[in-house]
Amino acid sequence: MGFDIDRYTATSVSVHWDDLDLEDFRRHPLPPDSLRTLRYMADVEYHTVCYTRDLLTTPSHREADVSAFMTMWNREEFWHGEALAAVLAMHDVTVDYDVLKANRLKLGWKDRLDPIKQSVMGSLVGADFVAVHMSWGAANEWSAITAYQRMAELEEHPVLAELLRRIAKQEARHVAFYTSQARERLAASSKARKITRFALSRFWAPVGSSINTAADVRHVMTHLMSGPDGRRAARKVDDSISGMPGLGGLTIVQDALDELGIPA
Amino acid sequence: MARSWSTDSDGPAGFDVREFARTARGSMRDHLDLSSLAEGPLPTEVHDALAVLAVLEAATMPHLRNVLVTHTHKDARVTAFLVTWAFEKYWIADALRAIVDAGTGPSGAPAASAAARAGTAGKAGDRGSSGTASGGRGPVRRALAGLTQGWDVVGAHLALGLVDDLVLRAAYTRVLACSSDAAVHASIERILAVKERHSRFFDEEVRRRLSASGRAARLARRELRRTTWPLGSGAITVAERSAFTQFTFGVAHGRALEDLRGDLAALPGIDVRTVASVLRGLAG
Ligand SMILES: [Fe+2]
Numbered sequence: 071m072g073f074d075i076d077r078y079t080a081t082s083v084s085v086h087w088d089d090l091d092l093e094d095f096r097r098h099p100l101p102p103d104s105l106r107t108l109r110y111m112a113d114v115e116y117h118t119v120c121y122t123r124d125l126l127t128t129p130s131h132r133e134a135d136v137s138a139f140m141t142m143w144n145r146e147e148f149w150h151g152e153a154l155a156a157v158l159a160m161h162d163v164t165v166d167y168d169v170l171k172a173n174r175l176k177l178g179w180k181d182r183l184d185p186i187k188q189s190v191m192g193s194l195v196g197a198d199f200v201a202v203h204m205s206w207g208a209a210n211e212w213s214a215i216t217a218y219q220r221m222a223e224l225e226e227h228p229v230l231a232e233l234l235r236r237i238a239k240q241e242a243r244h245v246a247f248y249t250s251q252a253r254e255r256l257a258a259s260s261k262a263r264k265i266t267r268f269a270l271s272r273f274w275a276p277v278g279s280s281i282n283t284a285a286d287v288r289h290v291m292t293h294l295m296s297g298p299d300g301r302r303a304a305r306k307v308d309d310s311i312s313g314m315p316g317l318g319g320l321t322i323v324q325d326a327l328d329e330l331g332i333p334a
Numbered sequence: 335m336a337r338s339w340s341t342d343s344d345g346p347a348g349f350d351v352r353e354f355a356r357t358a359r360g361s362m363r364d365h366l367d368l369s370s371l372a373e374g375p376l377p378t379e380v381h382d383a384l385a386v387l388a389v390l391e392a393a394t395m396p397h398l399r400n401v402l403v404t405h406t407h408k409d410a411r412v413t414a415f416l417v418t419w420a421f422e423k424y425w426i427a428d429a430l431r432a433i434v435d436a437g438t439g440p441s442g443a444p445a446a447s448a449a450a451r452a453g454t455a456g457k458a459g460d461r462g463s464s465g466t467a468s469g470g471r472g473p474v475r476r477a478l479a480g481l482t483q484g485w486d487v488v489g490a491h492l493a494l495g496l497v498d499d500l501v502l503r504a505a506y507t508r509v510l511a512c513s514s515d516a517a518v519h520a521s522i523e524r525i526l527a528v529k530e531r532h533s534r535f536f537d538e539e540v541r542r543r544l545s546a547s548g549r550a551a552r553l554a555r556r557e558l559r560r561t562t563w564p565l566g567s568g569a570i571t572v573a574e575r576s577a578f579t580q581f582t583f584g585v586a587h588g589r590a591l592e593d594l595r596g597d598l599a600a601l602p603g604i605d606v607r608t609v610a611s612v613l614r615g616l617a618g
């Protein structure tokens with residue numbers, strides 16, 4: 071079944087939390103380890119618009135549906151950042167634009183060269199590369215849902231759980247868009263399947279890897295994805311990814327955890 | 335909660351981006367009363383101009399791509415603005431399509447309405463395969479150039495936004511002058527009200543950044559000269575673009591071009607040659 075882009079744009083809203091009692095975090099604050107994870111998540115959300123830049127360096131921006139989705143998606147993710155920043159603010163952790171900018175500055179050459187690399191690859195393989203982007207996006211959105219669900223389970227904090235549930239609900243719509251795009255493109259082209267399989271197994275890394283330190287990545291993955299429950303969640307994401315045409319057998323999330331040395 | 339908003343150039347930033355994001359305006363469909371349009375179709379030139387405006391307003395993603403491959407993506411305040419700006423423009427385009435659809439006579443759509451819906455092929459801004467809003471430089475070259483341009487390029491990119499905003503504003507002004515329809519007037523006034531905050535942000539940022547840095551002004555002059563105006567020209571055909579600029583700036587229509595000349599000349603660091611180059615591209 072296709073993704074109804076008009077319905078999506080018409081119902082896209084910024085996640086709201088006015089009705090949630092954030093003051094509850096003053097009485098029941100989150101532990102420092104959880105705040106560090108939340109901080110990472112906020113950074114990733116705010117950074118989404120920069121990923122758009124990578125996606126757009128390929129022919130994908132030429133398609134009206136993709137443009138419409140990107141517009142709403144960027145804004146929803148920005149507000150996920152704002153929502154998480156509001157929680158962090160209750161713990162006197164400030165994430166303002168200057169802090170974000172300082173973080174983006176630390177990225178240096180790797181980040182600057184990404185769009186060049188992507189675009190060169192994109193123009194080499196043309197329209198089939200859009201399948202890579204869409205599959206990549208699907209993997210990231212599935213990861214995001216899983217991360218928020220794991221966070222909610224681990225913290226057992228009712229206000230946080232509700233906020234994360236609202237965010238994850240929007241992530242689920244992002245999954246729906248990316249998978250509908252990816253499935254169609256993968257099904258249509260064996261070249262797309264081959265390139266996507268190659269790119270995901272070769273280059274995929276947990277969301278946020280390119281914008282955070284290795285220590286932060288390891289902290290977040292250990293916090294959310296270690297132990298039997300964490301592994302089970304990782305397997306679920308892998309099952310979803312490998313359920314797409316031509317991607318059977320891929321275990322990119324579990325592989326990434328192994329590579330980072332996250333205890334199972 | 336208290337937040338600081340310092341920027342890269344001297345002087346305080348007045349525009350509250352966070353407030354702008356919080357109060358972003360979405361779909362206008364419920365507020366548009368287009369019933370009067372059912373009585374008679376829009377004049378062809380107004381219809382076509384609105385159809386092209388719908389495409390131009392929606393063409394935010396190629397522009398975002400172009401500016402985000404450079405240092406601009408690191409300025410979190412600017413990216414937060416652009417996210418909301420793209421959102422509001424999406425719904426402006428949607429409103430314009432609603433007007434165009436309602437104002438299309440029973441005999442069917444005049445020339446440009448197909449373009450309002452269509453994707454891409456063979457567009458005015460295309461030079462070679464890159465087809466970017468800013469004429470011919472693909473993302474790789476932009477990203478490479480961006481490596482050495484640093485923060486000053488942000489001011490140049492905002493100058494592009496400012497000039498584009500002025501050009502589209504001139505077109506809306508012409509639409510108001512050419513149409514007596516009450517529904518068209520009310521709708522365009524509503525659209526202009528949404529765009530007012532975009533204009534204010536661009537204006538404020540460009541003035542501050544270009545007067546604080548000679549290099550920012552130099553980059554802005556270069557970007558302004560090499561751009562195909564308006565920014566979304568990559569999404570319309572050559573014929574649509576020339577009809578659009580003729581409609582907006584044709585000599586018979588009075589002062590539009592001279593007003594634009596005045597606005598451009600008043601920007602810090604923008605010289606006569608750059609102004610002339612922009613106007614040449616629009617005069618047709
Ligand atoms: Fe998100």
Ligand SMILES: [Fe+2]
Pocket residue numbers: 147211214240241244
């Ligand atoms: Fe998402």
